Amino acid sequence: MAIITVSRGSYSKGKEVAEKVAERLGYQCLSRDVILEASGLYHIPEIKLVKAIHDAPSVLERIRGGKRGYIAYYKSALAGLVQKDNIVYHGLAGHLLLKGVPHVIKVRIIADLEDRVRNEMRQEGISEQAARSMILKDDQERRKWTMSLYGADPWDSSLYDLVIHIQRFTVSNAVDFVCRTAGMDQFRTTRESQQKMDDLALASRVKAALIGLNADVDVISEYGNVLVFAGTDDRLARKIRGKIGSLISDIDGINNIEVHAGAPSE
C-alpha cells in the first residue's frame, strides 16, 4: 500500500529493480505510460513531451518558461495515475514531482561507473573513452535538467529514502530492500496521506489547466481548497481571476478556489 518511485541513471539496473518490485508486490509498474497519458489528456505530440522533459532547457526556453508547461502536464498525468496507489514508477523526477506525499517511497538505484561504461561499450559497440564520455554527458544532462527545473541535484542522496548502489548488492538484494521498506508502517497509505496525494493531484490538474494563460503560478490544495499564487504581478492575478472559472470547470473535487498574490508560505 504505497507508491514507489525509482530514480535511475543509464545502465544502473533501476528499471529491472522497479519491474521486479512491482511483480513481487503485485503493484502496477509505470514509466512511459505517463507520457502517453499526458499526451492524450492535453493533446500534445508525444515526441514534444519526451524532448521537453528529457533535455535540459536551453537558455531561450529558460527565459520563456516554455518547458514548465510540459512539466505541468506531465506532473498532472503522473499524479493522476499514481493517485490510485500501489504503483511503482520508474521515470523522470518522480521523487520531485510527488514531493510531500508520506506514502511515496523515494528510491535511487545507482551503479558503479565502470560497470556502466562496460555496458555502454557492449550495447553500442563503441570505445571505452566514447562510452565513458557518453555516460558522463548523459548524467550531466539529467543533472542540469533537475537543477534548472527544481533546483535539486539528483545526486543529492538526502532527496531519497533509499539509495542502493548496485555493485556488491545485487538486483535481487535491492528488490528485497525496497519490498521490505514498502511493508513498513511509516510508508503505509493512511487516510491523511491519501488526502495529501489527492490534493497534489488536484493542484497539478489546476496548474496544468492554467498553463494556457502563460503564467508561472504556484498551486496548492488542502482538502480540496485550492489556492493559486500569482506571484507579485497584480495584473496577472486579475487575469487569472477573470478566466479561471471556465478553465477549471471540468475539474472535480474543488471545494473552494482563490487566487492570491505572492507565493505559498512554505
Place this chain on the structure above:
Amino acid sequence: MDANVLNGEMILVMAMIGLAVFLFIVEWIRVDVVAILMMVSLPLLKLVTPTEAFIGLSSNAVVSIIAVIIIGAGLDKTGLINKLVGPIVRLAGESPSRILVAISLAIAPISSFMQNIGAAALFLPAIQRISRALKIPISRLLMPIGFSAILGGTLTLVGSSPLILLNDLIIPFQLEPFGLFSVTPIGMGLVASGILCFVLFGRFILPQGTQEDDFAEEKLDADEGGLLPEVGDAYELRTPHDFTHYREPIRVEDLRRRYLVNIVATTEPPDYKLFSPPMDTVIRSDSDLLVFGREKDIKRMADNEEIIIKQEMEAFKDDAADHASGTVEAVVRPRSPIEGKTLKQISLRDRFQVAPLAIYREGEIYRAEIGDLPLRVGDAIVLHGTWKRLQVLQAEGSLLFTTPVDVETMRPEKATFAGLWLAVALMMILVFKIQLSVCLMTGALGMVITRVLSIDEAYQAVDWRTVFLLAGLIPLGIATEKTGTAAWIAQTVLATIGTVKPIVLLAVIGVLTSAFTLVISNVGATVLLVPLVVNMALAANTDPRMAALVVGIAASNSFILPTHQVNAFYMGPGRYRSTDFLKAGGLISIVFIIVMIGMISLFYGV
C-alpha cells in the same frame, strides 16, 4: 523676473523637481519622506536659506491643517455628525436616488470643514446600514458619496490640503489672499454637477450589484447581526470521546485550512471555555466547538472528521448571543500602521483574541490563508469576537469599524461644545477677518479646554504625514520661485504655445493639474504648479489669482484612479475594481473641468 536666462541654479531646481516627481511616482520612499528630503537637501544645495527650508512648518497652511484635524476629531468624538445623519436619512425616504442626493449633500459641507478622508470614514458605517436595510447594493452608493466628499473639499478654503496651501503659495507674488468662502460658488457647482451626474447616469457608470449580491443583501436583512453570506453562520459542534484516537493531532489551524471554517471558541474539560483559541490549539475529545462557517463546509468537516453538529447552541448559548459577541467588518484605514503587514505579522488573533473570518478586496472575497495576505488600504476584514475584545481592537485605531462597537468612549454630551467651538472659529474667520490658522487653532484649543477631546487625543489625531508633506514641499515652491525657474518655464512654455485666451489658459492649467494630481498627489501638484501658473498668467495677461485657484481646485480632480485616499478607502467596502473608477471617474473628471472653468468665468469674469 524679466530677461530670464537659464542658469545653473535653475537647472539644479529643475533636477530637484524631477527627482521629487520621480520619487512620487515610483514610491520607493513614502511621499512625506520625499518632502522631508526636499526640506533638507534644498538648503544644503543653497537653493533656499535654512529659514526658508523650514518655514513650511510654521506656515498658515500647516497650522490650519493641524487645527482642522483636531476640530474634525472633536466633532467625530461627540457623534455630532452621526446625529445629523439620522434625520437626513429619514428625510430621504427609500428611493435610492434621493438617499444618494441626501447623503451626498450632507457629506459635502462636512468634508469642507474636515479632512475628506475623515468625513468619508465617518459616513461609511451609516451608508452600510442604509444599504443593508433598504437593500440597495453598496456599490451604487459608496462611490458617488466618496466623490461628493472629495468635491466637498472644494467648498471652502480649508476643505482640502491644496486649498489650505494656496494662500501660502501666493504670498511671494504679493497677491491678495483668498477668503474662506472665495471658492464656495465654484465648489457648489462642482458638488451639484457631481451629484447630478450620478443621478442621471448612475446606472451606466456604476457597477450594478449583481442579482447574487441583491440576494445576499436579503439574507443579511434576515439577520440583524449583519452576517455575511460568504462567511456563513455560527454552529456548535461536539467532538466524540474517541476523537483523538489513532490519528495525528488536529489543530484549529488544520480545520481552518481543510474546511475554511473558523473555530472561535472551544471548551476544555471540565468546563473551561477558551475563546479565539490560538491556531495551534489541539482539538480534544469530548469538547464543544463554536464554529463559524458555511453550512456545506461545516457538514463536510463533520463528515470527514467525525464531529457531531448539534441541533442548537448549548455550551455557547450565551456567548454566541447577539449581546455578547458578533461579527463586524473592519476596514484598513489609509495610513494605517498595519498597511502592508499580514494578520499573522500583527498577531491579530493572539493580541486581541478576535478571529478574522474573511477579507474583501477589489470585489473578491478571500477566505483561505488570509493570515498571509499583506493588507492594503480599503481591505475589509470580517472579524468575529466578543464586543469587549472588538472594542479594544477598535480603540487601537488601525482599523475602522463599519459596525459601531465602541459606545463608551464617545462623548455625546459634549456635542454642544464641539458645535459651539466650530461656530466660534467660523465667526472669527468671517466676522473678525482674523487669519485662518489663528481662528482654527482657537477652535481646536476650545475643544480641548472644554474636554471635547483630551490634548493627547488631539495629538494622536494629527496626521504627521500630511503635516510634513505640506511643510516639506513648501521650500520646493520657494526655490522654484526664488531662482526664477518658475518664470523661466512659464515664459518658455508661453513662447512655444503663443498667445492664448485667458479662459483657454485656465482650462489647460486645469487639465494639467488634474493629470499631475493623479500621479504626484494633490499637494505635490499644487506646490509645483502654483508658482508656475502664476508666472504664466502674469506673462499672458491673465488674472494670476485665478490661475492659482484653478490649480488649488483641480488638485481635487482625482477620480479616475483609486489613488485619492477617499477612493482607496471605499474600494474594499464598495467591492470596486480599478475599472469602476475609470468609468465613473472619467466622466466626473471631465465634468469637473468644464464646471470649474464655467463657474470661474461666471463668478470672477475671466
